[in-house]
Amino acid sequence: xxxxxxxxxxxxxxxxxxxxxxxxxxxxxxxxxxxxxxxxxxxxxxxxxxxxxxxxxxxxxxxxxxxxxxxxxxxxxxxxxxxxxxxxxxxxxxxxxxxxxxxxxxxxxxxxxxxxxxxxxxxxxxxxxxxxxxxxxxxxxxxxxxxxxxxxxxxxxxxxxxxxxxxxxxxxxxxxxxxxxxxxxxxxxxxxxxxxxxxxxxxxxxxxxxxxxxxxxxxxxxxxxxxxxxxxxxxxxxxxxxxxxxxxxxxxxxxxxxxxxxxxxxxxxxxxxxxxxxxxxxxxxxxxxxxxxxxxxxxxxxxxxxx
Amino acid sequence: xxxxxxxxxxxxxxxxxxxxxxxxxxxxxxxxxxxxxxxxxxxxxxxxxxxxxxxxxxxxxxxxxxxxxxxxxxxxxxxxxxxxxxxxxxxxxxxxxxxxxxxxxxxxxxxxxxxxxxxxxxxxxxxxxxxxxxxxxxxxxxxxxxxxxxxxxxxxxxxxxxxxxxxxxxxxxxxxxxxxxxxxxxxxxxxxxxxxxxxxxxxxxxxxxxxxxxxxxxxxxxxxxxxxxxxxxxxxxxxxxxxxxxxxxxxxxxxxxxxxxxxxxxxxxxxxxxxxxxxxxxxxxxxxxxxxxxxxxxxxxxxxxxxxxxxxxxxxxxxxxxxxxxxxxxxxxxxxxxxxxxxxxxxxxxxxxxxxxxxxxxxxxxxxxxxxxxxxxxxxxxxxxxxxxxxxxxxxxxxxxxxxxxxxxxxxxxxxxxxxxxxxxxxxxxxxxxxxxxxxxxxxxxxxxxxxxxxxxxxxxxxxxxxxxxxxxxxxxxxxxxxxxxxxxxxxxxxxxxxxxxxxxxxxxxxx
Numbered sequence: 001x002x003x004x005x006x007x008x009x010x011x012x013x014x015x016x017x018x019x020x021x022x023x024x025x026x027x028x029x030x031x032x033x034x035x036x037x038x039x040x041x042x043x044x045x046x047x048x049x050x051x052x053x054x055x056x057x058x059x060x061x062x063x064x065x066x067x068x069x070x071x072x073x074x075x076x077x078x079x080x081x082x083x084x085x086x087x088x089x090x091x092x093x094x095x096x097x098x099x100x101x102x103x104x105x106x107x108x109x110x111x112x113x114x115x116x117x118x119x120x121x122x123x124x125x126x127x128x129x130x131x132x133x134x135x136x137x138x139x140x141x142x143x144x145x146x147x148x149x150x151x152x153x154x155x156x157x158x159x160x161x162x163x164x165x166x167x168x169x170x171x172x173x174x175x176x177x178x179x180x181x182x183x184x185x186x187x188x189x190x191x192x193x194x195x196x197x198x199x200x201x202x203x204x205x206x207x208x209x210x211x212x213x214x215x216x217x218x219x220x221x222x223x224x225x226x227x228x229x230x231x232x233x234x235x236x237x238x239x240x241x242x243x244x245x246x247x248x249x250x251x252x253x254x255x256x257x258x259x260x261x262x263x264x265x266x267x268x269x270x271x272x273x274x275x276x277x278x279x280x281x282x283x284x285x286x287x288x289x290x291x292x293x294x295x296x297x298x299x300x301x302x303x304x305x306x307x
Numbered sequence: 308x309x310x311x312x313x314x315x316x317x318x319x320x321x322x323x324x325x326x327x328x329x330x331x332x333x334x335x336x337x338x339x340x341x342x343x344x345x346x347x348x349x350x351x352x353x354x355x356x357x358x359x360x361x362x363x364x365x366x367x368x369x370x371x372x373x374x375x376x377x378x379x380x381x382x383x384x385x386x387x388x389x390x391x392x393x394x395x396x397x398x399x400x401x402x403x404x405x406x407x408x409x410x411x412x413x414x415x416x417x418x419x420x421x422x423x424x425x426x427x428x429x430x431x432x433x434x435x436x437x438x439x440x441x442x443x444x445x446x447x448x449x450x451x452x453x454x455x456x457x458x459x460x461x462x463x464x465x466x467x468x469x470x471x472x473x474x475x476x477x478x479x480x481x482x483x484x485x486x487x488x489x490x491x492x493x494x495x496x497x498x499x500x501x502x503x504x505x506x507x508x509x510x511x512x513x514x515x516x517x518x519x520x521x522x523x524x525x526x527x528x529x530x531x532x533x534x535x536x537x538x539x540x541x542x543x544x545x546x547x548x549x550x551x552x553x554x555x556x557x558x559x560x561x562x563x564x565x566x567x568x569x570x571x572x573x574x575x576x577x578x579x580x581x582x583x584x585x586x587x588x589x590x591x592x593x594x595x596x597x598x599x600x601x602x603x604x605x606x607x608x609x610x611x612x613x614x615x616x617x618x619x620x621x622x623x624x625x626x627x628x629x630x631x632x633x634x635x636x637x638x639x640x641x642x643x644x645x646x647x648x649x650x651x652x653x654x655x656x657x658x659x660x661x662x663x664x665x666x667x668x669x670x671x672x673x674x675x676x677x678x679x680x681x682x683x684x685x686x687x688x689x690x691x692x693x694x695x696x697x698x699x700x701x702x703x704x705x706x707x708x709x710x711x712x713x714x715x716x717x718x719x720x721x722x723x724x725x726x727x728x729x730x731x732x733x734x735x736x737x738x739x740x741x742x743x744x745x746x747x748x749x750x751x752x753x754x755x756x757x758x759x760x761x762x763x764x765x766x767x768x769x770x771x772x773x774x775x776x777x778x779x780x781x782x783x784x785x786x787x788x789x790x791x792x793x794x795x796x797x798x799x800x801x802x803x804x805x806x807x808x809x810x811x812x813x814x815x816x817x818x819x
Contacts, residue, residue: 036702036741049432056427084352085345085496086427092496151535159539166540167338167531169498255531257498264532265497269344270699 005295012291019283020074023276024067034083034270035059057083059272070273074280080273082266089277093259097281099169100258103181103251104243106174110182111189111239116232118186119193124220126198134190142187150180150253167255177254181247185239189232196231200224234293241289245282333524335799335815338537338549342497342530346483348468349421352429354724354791354808357465359500359528361809363404364468364485367395367414368459370726370806371513372572374627376459379511380409380469380486381447390454390760395447402507403471404483404490411442417470418449432733433461435757454758460627460727464806488521488813502526508813514572514805515813522801522816541565541794547817548795548802556792557612568793569614570804575724576623576786579680580743582708582717583780587661592649594779597718598639599646600687601680603784610676611785618786621775622728628768629728638776638783646687655688665691666708666719668701676784677720684718691718702741709742720784726806728768729757735775745780 035053054060061069073080079089115138122134153176158166164175200206201224209219248260255261259278266274339358345351348360369379381395401409418440421428428434435455441448451458461467473484483491488510489502504521531537534552541549551559551567559565579601581588588594603617618624620634655661665684667677677693684691696704708717723730723740732753737744744750749771756767775781791808801814 033699033703036699036706049429052424053427053429056424085343085347086350087345087496147533151533154536154539158545159543162543166536166543166545167529252532253536255498255529255533255536257495261532262497265341268697268699 008291008294012287015287016280016284017071017075019287020071020276020280021067023279023283024070025063027270027272027275028063028066033059034272070276074276079277079280082274083271084269089273092262092274093277093281096257096259096262099256100244100247100251100260103174103177103247103256103258104240106178107181107185107243107247107250108236108240110178111185112232112236114182115186115189116193118190119195119232120197120220120225122190122194123197123201126194126201131194135194138187138190141183142185144184146180146184147249147253149183150177150250153180154253169255169257173254173256177247177250177256180250180253181243185243188235188239192232192235193228196228197224200228237289237293241286244285244289333522333817334527335523335525335548335812335817336527336529336546337810338529338531338540338546340530340532340534340537340550343494343500346491346494346500347474347481348465348470348483348485349417349426349428349430358808358810360468360483361465361487361805362489362502362526362812363483363487363491364465364470365487365511366463366465366468368463369512369514370460370463372625374460374625374726374806376463377511377513379463380414386760390456390758391451393449393451393458395449397445397447398511399445401486401509403473403486404505405471405473407471407473409469409471409486411445411447413471414447414469415440415442416472417468420470420475421467430466433457433466435461454760456757456760456764457727457729460729464726465809466726466807489526492525497530499527499529502528510813512805512811512813514803515811517801517813521813523812526812538794541796544796547799548793551792551794553612553614553792556614556794559794560614564797566795566797566799566802567614568795568802568804570787570791570793570808572625572804572806573724573787573791573808574623574626574726574730574806575722575791575808576618576620577676577720577722577784578621579718579720579782579784580780581719582711583745584709584712585714585716587653588663588716588718590653591777591779593653593661594782595639596646596649596687597684597689598779598782599642599649600683600689601782601784602641602683604641606676606679607785610673610679614792615785615787618783619776620783621772621781622731622768623724623786626725626728628765628772630769633769634772634776634783637773639779643683643687650688657685657688660685660688660690662690662715663692664715664717665693666701666705666717667693667695668698669695670722673720680720689718705741705743707742709739724787724807731768731771731775732757735771735780749774 035050035057058066070080077090081088082092118134118138122131125131154166157163157176165173206219206224209223247258248264251258251261252264259281263275263278266278339355341355343351343356343359344353345356346360348364351357351360366379367381368376371377380398380401382398384393384395386393397411397414403409418437420426421431421434422437435458436452438450438452468485471484471486474482476482488505488508490505492501492503494500504524506520508520510518529546531540534555537549538551538555540546556567560567579598581594583589583594607613607615607617619631619638620629622629624631650661665677665681667673681691681693705719723734734740734743735745736750736753737746752767752771756764756771759767793802793804795802798818800816800818803811803814805811
């Protein structure tokens with residue numbers, strides 16, 4: 001087990017290192033540079049100024065050198081300072097990470113609250129109208145673009161009903177973005193729940209439970225639903241990891257002060273250190289969550305450790 | 308409440324920064340689409356940033372609506388006959404946000420810091436060729452190595468704001484300490500900026516009526532990136548003032564419950580330019596014919612919902628040396644028949660059109676205007692392939708396109724803004740903005756206008772514009788050009804916009 005853990009942690013470290021270096025290289029492939037973009041907006045795009053500031057920010061160095069320098073600093077916890085405003089990148093991102101995590105947790109919670117009952121209803125009504133109706137709703141939920149759904153929620157719940165504020169970062173503000181993320185991701189949860197439950201309901205021990213005269217709700221909720229949840233739990237980690245980085249648009253629509261919203265602005269301004277910092281934090285979060293899941297599987301299932 | 312729900316509640320509330328919306332009547336909440344990229348006025352580059360720093364820092368001189376300089380932090384000034392020396396008498400009795408007195412030493416500190424390479428000042432070029440800044444008694448003397456005509460305009464704009472020495476902390480950090488109408492309370496990057504009224508404020512800006520402290524106690528500028536959400540916040544009363552989309556501005560303009568404001572002094576305009584090194588766009592007749600095909604009146608009325616005006620000069624209306632009537636004579640007007648005849652004479656017809664790329668970047672109003680341009684061009688025998696890029700990629704792309712001498716020619720549009728027509732130097736002097744510089748005689752003329760003042764400078768600026776228009780290098784379209792529109796509820800009174808789309812809240816009153 002110890003060897004397995006060490007191997008997983010080493011893989012995680014190498015993955016993060018590769019991401020850090022790739023982020024440093026690939027960002028230079030994107031057309032546009034931060035200094036031209038900055039000066040064009042300052043009404044002072046003087047060629048001498050461009051050359052002077054490019055050198056001052058170290059952007060005149062070869063890309064490989066910039067990438068390696070960045071990787072070295074990043075591994076020591078120094079993500080640099082933003083080109084726009086000269087603020088410490090790590091501080092900016094870590095200040096906002098709790099907001100992003102809070103929204104991811106709320107979105108995941110909403111997805112589970114919506115998705116599990118939907119999957120349950122579909123499974124116990126397999127092949128009937130309710131099954132099709134629920135799955136149709138789930139497909140619609142995942143098909144509607146998140147930003148459109150978010151803007152619709154704003155129009156309905158904020159503007160017309162006045163139930164929630166439009167924008168901001170507070171406990172009241174979290175409801176609509178969490179609902180948006182929850183609806184989108186509930187489809188996956190519903191499908192997983194349905195699939196697992198349908199399989200389990202065909203198992204011999206379920207038939208035995210029914211033959212023993214157990215009430216149907218006992219059979220479904222205790223004997224079928226519990227084991228089905230194991231499959232659901234496996235997707236929870238993946239959904240959560242996706243939510244951490246995949247809520248960039250939702251944060252933007254609802255002006256939620258998370259790292260995704262910060263990243264969008266940084267990308268448009270080509271603020272390389274901030275974009276790289278976002279990629280590092282995002283990649284690290286994904287790697288940590290998936291590594292934790294791998295270790296959990298290893299703990300639960302010895303066959304995984306032996307592979 | 309179960310243990311699980313307790314945990315979830317704690318996560319949702321504890322891990323989240325609470326920023327309750329203000330309920331005080333004297334708090335004005337303003338929604339913008341983009342945040343400032345910094346609060347150091349000598350490091351920021353975007354107009355959105357300077358809109359904020361302009362609320363905290365005053366200027367040595369102020370500008371009236373015609374662009375003429377008036378006293379500001381300097382109560383008077385004298386300019387030497389050779390235009391090399393500017394002696395500013397600094398007003399006494401002014402107080403910085405940290406309670407210290409504003410002195411001539413603060414002015415020297417401002418200029419020294421701005422010119423220090425460590426500051427990385429993106430607007431250093433606008434300070435001009437300064438040789439020294441010295442102080443004697445209450446007078447600060449700025450000495451130039453050569454005459455610099457635009458200096459007073461820039462001194463009156465947010466490009467050269469005056470800082471107090473308290474702006475630099477003991478450890479070398481920065482705190483925004485100025486003499487402006489508002490002082491910083493809090494900044495949460497990309498989320499909100501909270502400013503408080505400066506009780507000690509004395510106003511000298513002729514665009515502002517209120518002589519003292521702003522009427523509102525607190526100003527909260529929140530960032531709501533999505534235009535739809537911003538408008539929902541305005542309509543629901545969550546914010547008092549917001550940047551609307553063009554479509555929303557047109558709707559709100561006809562709604563008595565709202566007011567719409569346009570940045571009339573923005574010094575902004577949109578123009579069409581050409582990759583003039585690539586044939587056949589190296590031919591002025593072709594460039595002028597394309598200009599004749601562009602229906603700028605329709606762009607203003609349809610694409611911009613009538614919220615902007617057609618314009619004729621290469622620099623924006625209201626700036627020094629800009630005479631729209633003269634420019635109309637020098638440039639081209641919409642005449643598709645004449646355009647078609649010129650192009651047919653050069654062998655380009657609707658069956659055998661001139662093929663160009665119409666390269667643009669994404670901006671509100673731009674999409675529809677460019678579709679209309681594409682139709683206009685098709686009618687005169689020019690087949691334009693429309694290509695849209697986001698802003699940073701567009702600048703990079705055009706920097707390369709403007710260097711080319713062969714291949715598919717490019718017709719492109721751009722916007723520029725400033726407080727002085729001197730921005731034509733940034734654009735057209737070699738290498739120029741995204742390498743659009745013309746070189747030769749134009750470079751010399753642009754250099755020369757900087758050394759002149761008064762009528763002589765106006766004359767030179769007009770000479771420059773005449774060449775740009777007669778040679779068809781620039782086809783001005785509309786002004787102002789992009790989203791410096793504001794909308795408020797009818798409860799808000801006294802909101803104004805200033806030069807380069809600065810926003811002025813000193814006169815704002817909120818009705819009960």
